[in-house]
Amino acid sequence: MTSLTFRFPRKSLRTLALGALLSASTAALAAPAPKFDVARISNDIKTLSSDDFEGRGPATPGEKKTIDYIAAQMKAAGLQPAGDKGSWFQSVPLRMSNIVGTPNLAMTIGSAATPLSQGEQIAVRAAETGQSSVAFKDLPLVFVGYGVKAPERGWDDFKGVDLKGKIMVVLVNDPDFEGGEGDFGGKLMTYYGRWTYKYEEAARQGAAGVLVVHESAPASYGWATVKNSDTNTMFDIVRADPKAAHTQMEGWIQKDLAAQLLKASGIDFEAAKAAARKKDFQPIPLKATMSADYAVKSDIITSYNVAGLVRGSKYPDETVIYSAHWDHLGVGLPDAKGDRIYNGALDNASGTAALLELARSYAGGPPPQRSVLFLAVTAEEKGLLGSEFYADNPLRPLATTAGVINMDGPFAIEKTTDFSISGAAKLDLLTMLTEEGGKLGRHYTPDSRPEAGSFYRSDHFPMAKRGVPAISYDAGNELVNGGAARGKELADIYTRDRYHQPADEYDASWNTSSWVGDMTLLYNLGNRLANGHVWPNWSQDSEFRATRDATAAQRP
Known part of the structure; x- marks a missing residue:
């Protein structure tokens, strides 16, 4: 759970200090x-x-x-x-889980068969449900906006849609991210914006799987971070019922693939995002299906x-x-x-x-x-x-x-x-x-x-x-040398070139003045x-x- 202040980009949010509360x-x-x-x-x-x-x-x-x-x-x-x-x-x-070999992943988008390469258009995680394989064919995909069910905010992206036997496609972050204001605290991400929440909600909804649409700005990191993290060994706490917290397939897809899925259904990607920012958003069944076949080793x-x-x-x-x-x-x-x-x-x-x-x-x-x-x-x-x-x-x-x-x-x-x-x-x-x-x-x-x-x-x-x-x-x-502008520049370089990549290595030339x-x-x-x-x-x-x-x- 900062950036090149030697703090990683995923670890920062607005904080409001309390006043003089201490005696x-x-x-x-x-x-x-x-x-x-x-x-x-x-x-x-x-x-x-x-x-x-x-x-x-x-x-x-x-x-x-x-x-x-x-x-x-x-x-x-x-x-x-x-x-x-x-x-x-x-x-x-x-629980330690690994995909054995290279997963076979494909979608049919419209009428076009589209093979998918692990780590390229898609990054699926090893199933954390304890099962030894993931195998399904031609399961329908449904776009559910930001995938949020928040009764205290009067918000429900699912509107009663039945996701059993279907793959949920969901945007990362909160509905407020694009506009900066609304029911979710504006730019301040709530837990509803985290991919972990979206995986949990997919399980609660009974979905067969969940794919989070990756965009660098709302995710706060690039695709390299997703690819390197989610195609690796997965761990979870040992749960009495892991299927209550996980679907059989959890992963991310690139924005371009998501746009392709929506286009085949006659919907512009940006228009779909705009619709998802409103309470009256309705789930969108996509004219696309997905198939997957891979073994999972779980210990x-x-x-x-x-x-x-x-x-x-x-x-x-x-x-x-x-x-x-x-x-x-x-x-x-x-x-x-x-x-x-x-x-x-x-x-x-x-x-x-x-x-x-x-x-x-x-x-x-x-x-x-x-x-x-x-x-x-x-x-x-x-x-x-x-x-x-x-x-x-x-x-x-x-x-x-x-x-x-x-x-x-x-x-x-x-x-x-x-x-x-x-x-x-x-x-x-x-x-x-x-x-x-x-x-x-x-x-x-x-x-x-x-x-x-x-x-x-x-x-x-x-x-x-x-x-x-x-x-x-x-x-x-x-x-001290260059202010916040230079600090941000160096942080962005770290995020792009080193964060969660093999290049995050010790360097004897580091400036240790801080x-x-x-x-x-x-x-x-x-x-x-x-x-x-x-x-x-x-x-x-x-x-x-x-x-x-x-x-x-x-x-x-």
Whole structure:
């Protein structure tokens, strides 16, 4: 679940800081931030993103190397193991699914037979239903607009259409994306805009499959990201009834193919999108069918979160969490140079390296009053699965977890004057971050791309939806040298050329001028929380406030 501020484009949304909600009693701080070793951070990134780690895919030899390295660094720093049964590891059972060989995919559009190439016009995922094959012939396709059923907004894109035995074709993002205003918060993406929601809704509707139409702007990433992610190994949490959450076929199609489907049915693609932005939209049966035939290998495997603890001196049962995901995409389709290893240097060896350096700092300094948990989670790239599992099976009680500070690409490409967080949120933890940033001469900038749905795309989200105050740090985009314009330019280059591609590799020539400042801000926020005794909360109008308030009696 930022861009070339070393924050990935999928992880940013407009945020509104709360006003002065915190009293002076938050200030019981310990020593100032320690010195951070940029060379050591660089070495951790270089090691974790090397070809030897094979892209850090869960359930691969690369995972074993990765988690062993993280645990060894935590042990060397002086942390206590905080995983299962006194170990460094928390077992995370997952369903792992792979398409065997090359899938046979085709459509009949109008009367024309149209073969489809996996990764080109279409990208289908391995079925996550547990079935051993996907085989169907000439199933009808139905365009359902944005595929949203939101009774609280008086919105229903399905209007009673029967999707059983049919393939649902759906637009990505919210109905408000194109016009910037409406029932879904304008440019601010709601969960209804996420492809994960659309897959879930397809299952609820009883569809035989679902195809999301890819467009770079509303998706917030290019086709290369879809192709490289969705044609790879799929993981999911182990579900009692996986078919309640997944259809047998889930995937994406290119916009040109979607336009071809609609044209054969006498409808212009842009006109169909315009119609889909209105409440009175009616589903459109397409003059097209789809056939598919491929085998799926499905296994239940165990991946691992890695957890190390610095025990609190005064309130050891209360917890502050720093988190980062250690996984990336592993080995996948080759790029134009034939490189098949998705090294994930920025996404997210950099966050893991920051986690380790912070762990060294806390373990080597005065004991904090609250315990601090350093949590490296698995399978973020497969749907925040490691953090989702932790949130369901916490190693430390969520009710007495004061806050979560997540790091996913936490360093800027160069020194910045600002900082941000991933996602639209109103909470005291952001107020604290803003205050700590101000002390360092940096200001908070709300995300300029609220349509990207970043709040739902990083490892803080599973904790947030269970009420725990949680943010994912973003290093900002306003460069000291060149300002926001140059920051955006470099971010766009990263998104286009490196994000979720083999080219996301360690580079010894990186400008590291922002790193100490980012580490200091991350440390100061956590240190303030760990050496105080306040309990940050969400704003009164936050959807997470009631969940947090329900556990208030468990906090001293």
